[in-house]
Amino acid sequence: MGREATTMKRSSKPIKSYSKTIRAYSLKLDEETYAKLDQLFVSYGKCRNMFLNQYCGINHMLNVKQYFSLRNHLVKTKQGNIYVEKYHFLQKHWKYALRDACANINSMWSNLANQLRKVVQANDSIDKDERHLIYYLLSIRELWYYALTNDQAVLLDLSQKLQKHLTELEEAVTPKQRKHAYSYLRRLTRRYKYTPRKHYSLNKAMTYDENMYHFQGDELEQVTISSGVSRKKFTFDLTSPWHYRLKGDLQLILDRDKKRIEIHKVIKVRQKQDYQADTKLGIDKGLATLVSCSSGREYGKDFSQFTRPKIEQESQYLARRNPYYGYRYQLKKKLNRLKNANTPKQIIKKKQLASQLNKLNANNIGYKRKDKRHASYHACLESKINHAIKALIVTEHPSLIVKEDLTFTKDKANKTGNKYERQVRRSLSSWTKGVLNERLEYYCQQYGIDFKDVNPAYTSQYCPNCGQHFSVRFGKHNEKTLCPNCGEMDCNIAASKNILARATDKEITLYTPYKKVKAILDQRIAS
Template identity: 25%
Template sequence: MQVKLMPDAVQAPTLERTLPAINEAANWVSAVGFEGFGLKASVRELRKLCYGELKMRGFGAQAAQHIIKRVADAYTTLRVNIRSGNLGPEGSKRRRKAEAKPVVFRPHAAHTYDDRCLSWNYDAKTVSIWTLGGRIKEVRFASSPEALKTLTEHRKGESDLVFRDGKWFLIATVDLPDPEVFEPKDFIGVDRGIVNLATTSDGDNHQGRRLGRHRRWQARKRAEIQAKQSRSAKQLLRKRARKEARHATHVNHKVAKDVVAVAQRTERGIALEELRGIRERVTVPRDPRARLSSWPFRQLGAFIEYKARRAGVPFIEVDPAYTSQRCPRCGHTERGNRRTRATFQCRRCGLAGPADHVAGVNVRNRARSAWVFVTMPEPVPT
């Protein structure tokens, strides 16, 4: 859960000195660990090499431990990504580049605080936080009454200090209990796409035309700004990129909220296509490549999943193969069934309709079959 910090004129400069200094120290620890152990640096080894120096630089014991742990966690994540192939096969340019240099942290990258370095006063809506200039108290934060209640009852663990667009935020971890998932009467199949962000088996269509127009407008503006090649132009480009990402996130939140609300009201589950790795599996021509790369399908799926969990709505992912080419009435599957991107017509039985709606119906039908196996009790060994 994110809350906005509102430091005063005395507190803000202290925070502004602290976060870059923390990340500068993290870069030093990363360089030392990479020189000594490559990508295999662990918390124990980094602590032996760097803890004393961090203390001499003015970092408290707990702050020094967090810096070391952040660096070790970054190398652990990098090793996992290499092993899983997320950076390409062995010898690829991207993988060689990642393996050839230490992990680098941005000057204002988020830093983790635990309850020893950060304490909350919910009644006064203030926090006390460690900085290089000492602990600063009574830093005000803003939150809605609902968010404050959630923080008071469910906050647990660490919080991240974030500096974004000139504003300070705390992202706190809350441990919400999962509500009991009801037994669905049926399922809503959701087909995700580029032109239509989401089309349900009920025929509800959440179009992506406005988001597409917004992205094309932003692309034209980026081209104009990039032509100037100035320092202020680069800063403006970064600001615009964040603004575009926030707009796409807002649209996905609205779509996910609508889908989950319908499922909860009608006591049905939600089924999505399992689309992980689609960018690696699908080859597209050069012109629409940018549209595919900026397609926020994974974020939309994640939003629907977590909103469904919070509402107690059953959620399942199904095999996406041929959902837009299979006839839901007779089962005939053929590429020719989908004559255009938008239309479907079965060449065997003649069933016709919007292709995305047909795909949503196929997703729903697969969820009906798959849910039986998900809820089936395990056989008792004899």
């Protein structure tokens, strides 16, 4: 009886997991196989971008939610046969291109809804009830579509509960406010929504389901995938055996530099079971020091000493490269004007410009070498970021990490140095904070740590102890500050303490405008 009770107790505890992407690599492909794969990936990319541009508009907001209905409609109307002839691949390829495009468009609408919520929240001229109505319209795709198109048929397909709730919210505002809310939502949507692409880039990724591939060999060291021709397949030798499930979707990446195939698969992994969490932690993210904690400790110190040589190197590269790119742009512009040259003088001028352009292109001013150097350097920086985050978790044992939401924060570059150096510093700072935030959330999922985003406005400008405004900033990286009451302190540590306090601050929410945040903080000093 006791053993059965213990078993029941263990089985009742939910097993938490998180998503992780695993990778496998093929050996270098021969020239013939690589050429066929390159053609297949380019055709797939053209088809996917065609679907992306075709269905990204407001009129197809609801169609992309029902991928199977959209696919069946194209099959029924025999539109798929046109895609097969146009892009020279099989029926299943355009179907998966359509699925990828629908997934991207759905993500685009979800991200747009989050962006519009922040814009609406920052608008002080909107009434509380009117703001609530806009939030409700954004929360349901059908209602959002109704607000944009005024299509009454969409409301009839909704449940009675949703219709009743919408009616209650509309009755809570005046007719003028209701008209303004719908008009304001339409204007915001058209201003920020995705616009179709006029050009496409060479596609590197394709989605394959379990019917389009299989692993083989004694230790599963080979993979066979479908090609663009019926009853013909590609077989690749892998650099290591495949140890994971043989079912589910795969993402195939064509590495055109190394001429090989990368296999990506998303799997579920259990969280760390032996992790003991006991503290709540506020953190401030930066570039000179990666993470400053409310406990007083800092991780990733002197991170900028690794980035400084990169900034100087890239600024020199940009200074040398940009004149050549400007000259090439002018040559192409002049050639385009002489596209329909018919007089002898124009033909001679066109040949001269073409000769100059060929000589310039022969100097190899492309991006391949620069991109490889970027990838290598960013991999090194990402390794240092991972090391700093792991050290933070092992030392602090946080149960909750409170961090700033820097999604729409503009990075200000120091005006010292040349313009190319400022551009590189701004770009590298944005990249570092984005990767740092992404890796933080990944490790929080791995260890079962909760995380929360708070408003970043003025966190490093007010004292966490007495609330006074800091008077001056000094130090090598402006990391030191002076409080009129508490004296000298580290402003990054002070910011992390303010960030932790923001987690329970009912007046300053995530979407509170920065001007209102400053007014609230100044009022607290006066009181």
